[in-house]
Amino acid sequence: MARILLAEDDESMRSFLAKALKRAGHEVIDADNGLDALALLGESGFDLLLADVVMPGLDGIELARRAAKEQPGIRVMFITGFAAVALKARDQGPTGARVLSKPFHLKDLVRQIDAMLRTAGPVSGNS
Numbered sequence: 365m366a367r368i369l370l371a372e373d374d375e376s377m378r379s380f381l382a383k384a385l386k387r388a389g390h391e392v393i394d395a396d397n398g399l400d401a402l403a404l405l406g407e408s409g410f411d412l413l414l415a416d417v418v419m420p421g422l423d424g425i426e427l428a429r430r431a432a433k434e435q436p437g438i439r440v441m442f443i444t445g446f447a448a449v450a451l452k453a454r455d456q457g458p459t460g461a462r463v464l465s466k467p468f469h470l471k472d473l474v475r476q477i478d479a480m481l482r483t484a485g486p487v488s489g490n491s
Contacts, residue, residue, distance in 0.1 A: 372414075385473075415428060
């Protein structure tokens, strides 16, 4: 089980993703914007940041940069519905970050997250 910080401003998408990841056995803490997610990062360790790229307050790319400084080794996956934004996220995000374009199947999301988590050991110690 991994500890995942989910940052997504669309309430229905956030709820849908959180439920699916919890069913897959992960602990999920969610935030509806980048600034709230950043505050949660300071409270405890996370194995993975799953962030929408386009959010109010603090976008997912800047959130991921700050997360990587605060928690070196945290894995990052961006989700976005915009191809140009996906390219920007890939090029400007932390090393090793993955980008998943919307729409996607939940099975693909869970499979990619599990693969990312298997390639490196636990970060938070909660896995």
